[in-house]
Amino acid sequence: MVPMTRVVAQGTFDLLHPGHVHYLEDAATYGDELHAIVARRSNVTHKPAPILCAEQRRDMVSALAAVDDAHLGDPEDVFVPIRRLDPDVIVLGFDQHHDEGQIADALAERGIDCRVERASGREPRYEDELLSSGDIIDRIVRRRGGCGDA
Numbered sequence: 001m002v003p004m005t006r007v008v009a010q011g012t013f014d015l016l017h018p019g020h021v022h023y024l025e026d027a028a029t030y031g032d033e034l035h036a037i038v039a040r041r042s043n044v045t046h047k048p049a050p051i052l053c054a055e056q057r058r059d060m061v062s063a064l065a066a067v068d069d070a071h072l073g074d075p076e077d078v079f080v081p082i083r084r085l086d087p088d089v090i091v092l093g094f095d096q097h098h099d100e101g102q103i104a105d106a107l108a109e110r111g112i113d114c115r116v117e118r119a120s121g122r123e124p125r126y127e128d129e130l131l132s133s134g135d136i137i138d139r140i141v142r143r144r145g146g147c148g149d150a
């Protein structure tokens with residue numbers, strides 16, 4: 001019996017778009033089952049906070065065919081879900097602000113045997129396609145009025 005390869009992907013996944021679908025479909029190719037960890041609002045500090053609550057973002061990611069299960073991230077320790085899920089592979093997004101080497105070192109320090117990969121990017125296919133949650137929000141603000149990252 002060949003053991004199942006468990007893959008983890010992660011992100012904010014605020015307003016879903018084809019880039020997220022590409023990321024998760026690419027991540028799924030690294031193994032047999034894909035688990036997505038959805039970032040808590042409090043842990044999204046490198047850009048404006050997501051508009052949608054974590055539960056809603058988790059539910060949407062979970063509905064994607066490529067995703068076997070989606071999980072709310074731990075509020076304090078990003079390695080809590082990793083220990084629980086015990087993945088064989090963590091796949092970072094093509095532009096995700098994490099360094100593969102630093103993640104690999106942190107996993108080794110914790111005795112977690114898991115390799116780190118990076119997914120490919122999805123280029124726009126249509127003239128008006130938006131492949132960024134932030135860009136989608138900015139367009140909404142521009143077209144519906146408002147003051148941007150409120």
Ligand SMILES: Cc1cc2nc3c(=O)[nH]c(=O)nc-3n(C[C@H](O)[C@H](O)[C@H](O)COP(=O)(O)O)c2cc1C
Nearest residue numbers: 010011012039040043044073074077078081096098
């Ligand atoms: C291996 C790994 C585990 C993570 N686990 C958590 C977690 O438990 N809780 C959480 O809020 N975020 C977690 N994150 C997500 C990060 O907090 C970060 O916000 C996430 O990468 C979102 O960045 P992005 O949406 O800009 O790609 C994890 C990220 C990585 C790489």
Ligand SMILES: Nc1ncnc2c1ncn2[C@@H]1O[C@H](COP(=O)(O)OP(=O)(O)OP(=O)(O)O)[C@@H](O)[C@H]1O
Nearest residue numbers: 011012013019023093094095121122131132133134
């Ligand atoms: N066009 C894309 N192609 C491939 N992966 C993508 C694309 N857009 C986002 N991703 C990946 O999806 C994951 C989650 O992305 P995130 O939730 O930060 O959305 P985002 O659209 O990148 O947000 P923003 O552009 O507002 O920062 C990240 O790992 C990111 O690399």
